[in-house]
Structure formats: structure tokens, C-alpha cells
Amino acid sequence: MKKVLSLVTTVMLLCATALSIQTQSAGTLKGRVIDIAGMPIPKVRITVKSSTETFNVISNEDGCYEIDLPAGSYEIGSDKLPGFATTRREGVRVEPGKIVEVNIVPAVSFDGALCVLTITDAPFERPKKRKKRH
Numbered sequence: 001m002k003k004v005l006s007l008v009t010t011v012m013l014l015c016a017t018a019l020s021i022q023t024q025s026a027g028t029l030k031g032r033v034i035d036i037a038g039m040p041i042p043k044v045r046i047t048v049k050s051s052t053e054t055f056n057v058i059s060n061e062d063g064c065y066e067i068d069l070p071a072g073s074y075e076i077g078s079d080k081l082p083g084f085a086t087t088r089r090e091g092v093r094v095e096p097g098k099i100v101e102v103n104i105v106p107a108v109s110f111d112g113a114l115c116v117l118t119i120t121d122a123p124f125e126r127p128k129k130r131k132k133r134h
Contacts, residue, residue, distance in 0.1 A: 027094035030066035031102040033059045033078060040064075045079045046104065071096045078104050085109040 029048065033041045040063025048055040050072050057067040077088040084106035094100055 028099045033063045033104045049075045069094045
């Protein structure tokens with residue numbers, strides 16, 4: 001019985017040590033996905049890439065995201081959204097035990113279609129009726 005208890009205690013200590021080491025070598029990346037007016041953009045997939053790994057996280061209803069990452073340098077990007085351009089940011093450093101905040105503000109994109117509406121204060125004139133030809 002003492003051997004089993006000793007073995008269980010040893011395993012628990014090893015697990016706690018491994019978790020502690022992992023926590024110390026990880027940092028947190030968090031932020032919001034917002035439009036240029038500051039309104040949240042929910043359910044955006046954010047891709048975080050290092051030279052060896054790729055991580056994904058989805059923004060919540062408030063546009064917020066958060067992910068724990070191993071320390072290192074990352075490229076952060078968001079998926080293409082209707083009406084917005086793809087966003088990328090390189091060289092984001094995550095350090096052990098630190099929180100790095102990166103907000104994502106995708107630029108507006110018209111995807112090649114442009115609609116121009118001109119508003120003037122000129123008086124409205126009704127079109128003249130055409131005379132019918134017989």
C-alpha cells in the first residue's frame with residue numbers, strides 16, 4: 001500500500017511540475033476584432049502561425065478572442081469576411097507569463113464592386129413626359 005501511495009504521489013508531482021513548466025513557457029495573446037467604427041465583429045476565425053505550428057481561435061459575440069501560446073514570434077491573421085479585406089500582422093512576440101493584446105481591424109473592401117451615392121441639395125425635378133407617336 002505504501003508503494004502505491006508513493007507511486008501516486010510521485011506521478012502527481014511530475015504532472016504538477018510539467019504543468020508548471022508549460023505554464024511558465026507560455027504567454028497569452030488576446031484582443032478584439034472590430035470594424036473601423038469600433039463595433040465588434042463576432043465569429044471571426046483568427047489564425048496564429050509560428051515557424052512550426054498553426055493555432056486557430058474564434059472571436060466571441062463581443063469580437064473578443066484569447067489563446068495561450070508557447071513563447072515565440074507569430075503571424076496573426078483573420079479570415080476573409082464579406083465586405084472586409086484579409087488582415088495580417090507579422091512579428092508579434094509572445095513571452096512567458098505575459099499577455100499580449102492585438103486588436104484586429106479589417107479594412108473595408110468592396111470586392112471590386114463600388115456603389116457611389118451622391119446627395120445634393122438641388123431641387124427635385126420630375127422627368128418630362130414624352131409625347132406618344134402614332
